[in-house]
Amino acid sequence: MKLIEKLNRQYIIYSLLVLSLTGISLYHVLKAIVKEETDEKLVNTFNQIIQTDNVYLNDFELYPLISIKIDSTETTGRVFTDTVIQVGHEFEEYRQLVDHIKLNGLKYQVTVRESLLESEDIYQTLALIVILSFVFLLFLLVIINRKIANSIWRPFFDNLEKLKQFSVQTQEPFIPTKSNIKEFEEMNGVLTTLTTKVISDYETLKKFSENASHELQTPLAIIRSKIEALLEENQLSDNQIDKVHTIYKTINRLSKINSGLLLLTKIENKQYALNESIDINAVLVSHMQNFKELIDMKNLVLEYKNNSDWTISANKSLLDILISNLIGNAIIHNRNGGEINIELFKGLLIVSNTSNSAILDSNMLFERFFKGSNSSSTGLGLAITKQICNAMGLSIKYHFENELHFFTISNIYS
Amino acid sequence: MKILIVEDEIELLKEIEVFLSKEGYICEVSKNFNEASEKLHMYHYDVAVIDITLPDGSGLSLIQWLKQKNIDTGILIISAKNSLDDKLYGLDLGADDYITKPFYLAELNARVKAIARRRMFKGSVEIIHNEIRINPENKSVSINDNALSLTKKEYELLFFFVANKKRLLTKESIAEHLWGDNIDLADNYDFIYTHINNLRKKILNAGGTDYLHTVYGMGYKYLEE
Structure with missing residues (x-):
């Protein structure tokens, strides 16, 4: 009420x-x-x-x-x-x-x-x-x-509206509307302190995760080089090789998770300028080319329909990751002899593919560390995909229809 | 061929040095900015592998200095920061290539080799190994003077192998070399197997020798005989 x-x-x-x-x-x-x-x-x-x-x-x-x-x-x-x-x-x-x-x-x-x-x-x-x-x-x-309500409560409702708009990610401080009522001013003071603290805590946290990821890269590089050197020596028994290989694979997974998290933090921190005008068709074609061998090896039928060109203002590296994730997933999670359909319209990109796995939980799918049947994946691919879409003001949706997994990217943010 | 490796992590520095020395390069190492700066002032190197983040300065300043003095040294940047700005800035300064930690030594080797070749022969020379001739300029391969038709990835694969002769190439490093680190192949390394088999077949059919050896459980090796 x-x-x-x-x-x-x-x-x-x-x-x-x-x-x-x-x-x-x-x-x-x-x-x-x-x-x-x-x-x-x-x-x-x-x-x-x-x-x-x-x-x-x-x-x-x-x-x-x-x-x-x-x-x-x-x-x-x-x-x-x-x-x-x-x-x-x-x-x-x-x-x-x-x-x-x-x-x-x-x-x-x-x-x-x-x-x-x-x-x-x-x-x-x-x-x-x-x-x-x-x-x-x-x-x-x-x-x-x-x-x-119009006079005395006005500052209260103004501030309420501002608080609703408040987000730690935009990094815009909360500046309350002044009021000559003591209680409201007190509340404003508390809210200002609180929001400033929230923003600074969030900053610290972001810095921490970025620094932590950075600092992990070098030790990972050392471990990896040492394992490679060990394997080069060629004096290990098969049993030892198996064990070292497991360590090697785990290190690779760790470093993939780490660089994935680092990438996510960077996108969140808006460290990528979205100022390049990019033709999505060209990016799609180059990635389909890049994955051609993989597609052939799985005997997949790839159908690409370019209904109309779509040029967006984006970051080339991010867009590359986005498209490569989408097509890569459609290949990796596909069954042998399956199909991939890619359709491009202005403001709309639809990628659908057959798969051995059944319908996925669309609520969990884009969460970090969500893993389908593939337990050795990092579980970050789709979280990164979603984050990139967010950064570019695009929406990504998943649905399952006629035994096909659909990923739809559009510029209609709803 | 002389290479300077600038890296503040001694353990990593050692491995890079050992790896590149085995390739026949004369390697010198510096573990900080001052040391590196001193060496660059005194000697001439064909290639410098430079870590950007050093305890007492930025590797980027070293590149800047080299370019100001017009010193013809090939530069490969190593960075822990997978930051685009660093990359673009480094390449703008005149660095030849960029590699992010953690990297595969084979990948580093291939990049150093590419830089060295570009510097020394301006990229025009063919790479010849027995009956196999690779022309990096137009990305063509011939066996016993018969042109071999390879897909882009097959070419890259062969090139990677030839750059890392007698080295163990793990499936992971091959996957990353061919498809970048964005795609999460994870359990799908049978892709690599099929790929290598295809390449093998093409070489054999063209009358070449099969130099690609499988290393149990780990990956592959290009052996000279």
């Missing part, structure tokens, strides 16, 4: 509560006052009646307001009651006073009544006032709230 809505709702609930409480107590107070006034009026009338001398009180009736009749029953004293009396066809509410007096030795019962119609009007007016003020108050609240 939005803050404004929440506030509005709370205000409405509380004002409704307060107003109904006021309404109810007002009603009760008013009712008591009206009752007292009516009773006083009844007493006055009663007094006027009995003070009138020589009046023939005998059976006087002014229906329904006054009625006097001889009554010999026991007196019960002065009694006030509410009653409903039929006047004509309508029933009306009356307040009545019943008392007994003795005059000339005779006992009389005197009843005086007063209509309560007027007080009904008062209650109605009261209800109207309460409801009207409630509506007015509501209206006022909504307006005030909106005004508050």
